[in-house]
Amino acid sequence: MGVLRDKKAFFVFLMPGLLFYLLSVFYPITESLRLSFIKWNGITPQQFVGLDNYKRLFQDPVFYKALINNLIYLVIVVIIQLSIGLLFAVLLTYLKKRANLVKTLYYVPCIVTTVAIAQLFRSIYSTQPEGLLNQMLSAVGLGGLTTSWLTNLNTVLGAVSIPEGWRFIGMYMVIFYAALVSLDESVYEAAKIDGATELQILFKIKIPMIKDILLLTFTMCLTGALRGFDIPYLLTNGGPGNASELMSTYMYKQAFTNNQYGYGSALAVFIIIESVLIIFILRKIFENYDVKAQKKAAKQALALSKRKNNKEGRVA
Amino acid sequence: MKEKAIKYLFILLLIVFLIIQIYPVIWLFIASLKDSVELSTTPFSLPKAVTFENYKNVLGDGVIGGYMWNSLKITMISLVLILVLSATIGFALSKFHYKHSKKIYSFFMFGIMVPVQITLIPLFIFYSKIGILNTSMAMVLPQVGFALPLSVMMFVNFYSFVPDELIEAGIVDGCSPYRVFLQIVAPLARNTMITIASMYSILIWNDFIFANTFISDSSAKTITMGLKDYVGAFGNVDWGATYAAISIAILPPILIYFSLNKWVTSGMTAGATKG
Numbered sequence: 001m002g003v004l005r006d007k008k009a010f011f012v013f014l015m016p017g018l019l020f021y022l023l024s025v026f027y028p029i030t031e032s033l034r035l036s037f038i039k040w041n042g043i044t045p046q047q048f049v050g051l052d053n054y055k056r057l058f059q060d061p062v063f064y065k066a067l068i069n070n071l072i073y074l075v076i077v078v079i080i081q082l083s084i085g086l087l088f089a090v091l092l093t094y095l096k097k098r099a100n101l102v103k104t105l106y107y108v109p110c111i112v113t114t115v116a117i118a119q120l121f122r123s124i125y126s127t128q129p130e131g132l133l134n135q136m137l138s139a140v141g142l143g144g145l146t147t148s149w150l151t152n153l154n155t156v157l158g159a160v161s162i163p164e165g166w167r168f169i170g171m172y173m174v175i176f177y178a179a180l181v182s183l184d185e186s187v188y189e190a191a192k193i194d195g196a197t198e199l200q201i202l203f204k205i206k207i208p209m210i211k212d213i214l215l216l217t218f219t220m221c222l223t224g225a226l227r228g229f230d231i232p233y234l235l236t237n238g239g240p241g242n243a244s245e246l247m248s249t250y251m252y253k254q255a256f257t258n259n260q261y262g263y264g265s266a267l268a269v270f271i272i273i274e275s276v277l278i279i280f281i282l283r284k285i286f287e288n289y290d291v292k293a294q295k296k297a298a299k300q301a302l303a304l305s306k307r308k309n310n311k312e313g314r315v316a
Numbered sequence: 317m318k319e320k321a322i323k324y325l326f327i328l329l330l331i332v333f334l335i336i337q338i339y340p341v342i343w344l345f346i347a348s349l350k351d352s353v354e355l356s357t358t359p360f361s362l363p364k365a366v367t368f369e370n371y372k373n374v375l376g377d378g379v380i381g382g383y384m385w386n387s388l389k390i391t392m393i394s395l396v397l398i399l400v401l402s403a404t405i406g407f408a409l410s411k412f413h414y415k416h417s418k419k420i421y422s423f424f425m426f427g428i429m430v431p432v433q434i435t436l437i438p439l440f441i442f443y444s445k446i447g448i449l450n451t452s453m454a455m456v457l458p459q460v461g462f463a464l465p466l467s468v469m470m471f472v473n474f475y476s477f478v479p480d481e482l483i484e485a486g487i488v489d490g491c492s493p494y495r496v497f498l499q500i501v502a503p504l505a506r507n508t509m510i511t512i513a514s515m516y517s518i519l520i521w522n523d524f525i526f527a528n529t530f531i532s533d534s535s536a537k538t539i540t541m542g543l544k545d546y547v548g549a550f551g552n553v554d555w556g557a558t559y560a561a562i563s564i565a566i567l568p569p570i571l572i573y574f575s576l577n578k579w580v581t582s583g584m585t586a587g588a589t590k591g
Binding site (some may be wrong): 092103174230255271 | 496
């Protein structure tokens with residue numbers, strides 16, 4: 001690979017960027033690891049405590065609360081983003097004329113800053129003055145359901161998850177749409193001629209064919225949700241109590257509110273381990289699944305093309 | 317007949333979803349044009365009388381201008397650094413013969429997976445030690461660092477389409493590798509540069525987590541931080557002013573998005589799918 005052999009020029013091109021990267025990404029990771037074995041409040045001298053921070057982690061009820069909350073948050077976000085994103089994308093493939101315009105508009109929430117989105121949802125959820133959500137519920141005769149969404153212990157976690165889910169629907173839609181329109185039309189045209197209904201084509205042919213993209217988006221969605229921070233932090237900062245506490249908001253609180261840099265770092269390390277683990281498990285699941293699916297898809301495609309050939313033969 | 321009915325149903329559904337997706341954003345702009353009385357009595361109707369009072373209030377104290385300037389400064393410096401550094405790294409890794417190139421490339425790609433939260437504590441400590449908390453520098457460093465993996469990937473992708481013969485020809489004609497890069501290769505990378513610049517200008521402008529951690533001094537605050545303060549600063553939430561401030565803050569990304577739409581979406585989807 002590469003035609004230029006000037007070593008000095010190579011390093012001149014590489015080093016400035018590499019140094020930046022080492023300093024701002026690599027160094028903090030190693031430093032986080034080191035700090036997670038240390039007890040430090042930022043003022044007194046650092047004190048090596050071995051695994052104490054991790055021991056404390058596993059005895060901390062708030063940690064478990066945050067972990068469970070994060071899983072619920074993750075499920076809500078993934079369901080919203082992937083199911084609605086896929087649905088949008090499928091619907092959009094039936095729209096011939098204005099697909100691009102619709103795509104462009106759907107994407108808008110992705111480019112609005114999280115602070116604006118948090119403020120927006122704060123006003124949608126608000127009770128004083130009555131926000132959009134409560135007004136709409138009253139308008140359709142469900143006035144009994146109105147509540148103070150961000151302070152009610154039962155609704156707060158859902159209320160902070162939904163904006164994050166909503167925000168990226170457009171992005172997943174664009175990804176799914178691109179995958180769907182790049183499919184070879186002849187495959188499902190053949191099925192159509194054979195009398196397959198649109199729904200059958202969708203679930204038996206189109207969706208299995210974009211399995212790779214599904215894995216990818218699944219991974220993105222999960223890692224994205226595990227890192228979820230901005231909107232929950234801005235809307236409730238984990239409150240009331242710890243009712244909507246997530247891993248990252250808890251880490252942030254420990255580090256920057258309580259000045260427990262060591263314990264905060266242990267939480268940060270846990271977030272990384274958790275993300276890597278989830279990616280790994282997901283890849284394994286899909287790998288197994290993929291082999292099976294590929295065989296099945298190949299069989300189906302073969303059967304379809306055979307049938308198609310037969311038909312064409314008959315027509316000719 | 318039935319097929320047509322279904323088709324209209326689909327279009328109707330799409331429009332309903334479209335409203336859910338963009339109505340909040342449009343509503344924000346409409347709400348910012350209402351006076352506070354109207355806002356509290358009929359917040360969701362069209363304004364009876366359009367007023368720019370909220371904008372006057374927000375822009376009047378000049379604070380938001382300072383925030384915008386800070387954001388602009390950070391975005392611009394970061395963008396220049398991201399483009400220069402990733403263009404050169406990509407060039408080194410794809411056009412030079414060096415046996416560890418692949419390893420260095422994977423080392424960069426590893427960065428795509430790293431959650432930014434893990435860097436907050438160490439960088440905060442590091443910054444307070446060298447005294448650059450509350451400066452633009454504190455923001456630029458992580459923004460560039462975290463943008464590099466993806467940008468390097470995009471440049472390496474692009475350079476793989478630049479034929480080696482072109483570079484060889486330049487060398488044979490007596491150009492140094494530096495001139496080959498500056499005069500032959502870099503000008504070709506225009507599209508890659510626009511993609512990266514449009515995407516990261518939006519992402520950096522919108523950043524919240526780094527600003528919230530490294531900046532507390534109001535003279536160094538970015539626009540997103542400034543928005544967070546709006547609720548508090550006016551005592552009991554002045555929603556009209558808040559909406560006006562939000563509208564001002566999200567306008568630049570929206571303008572960039574609508575004018576460079578194709579590049580923004582392609583960059584962001586590439587970024588997301590490679591993560």
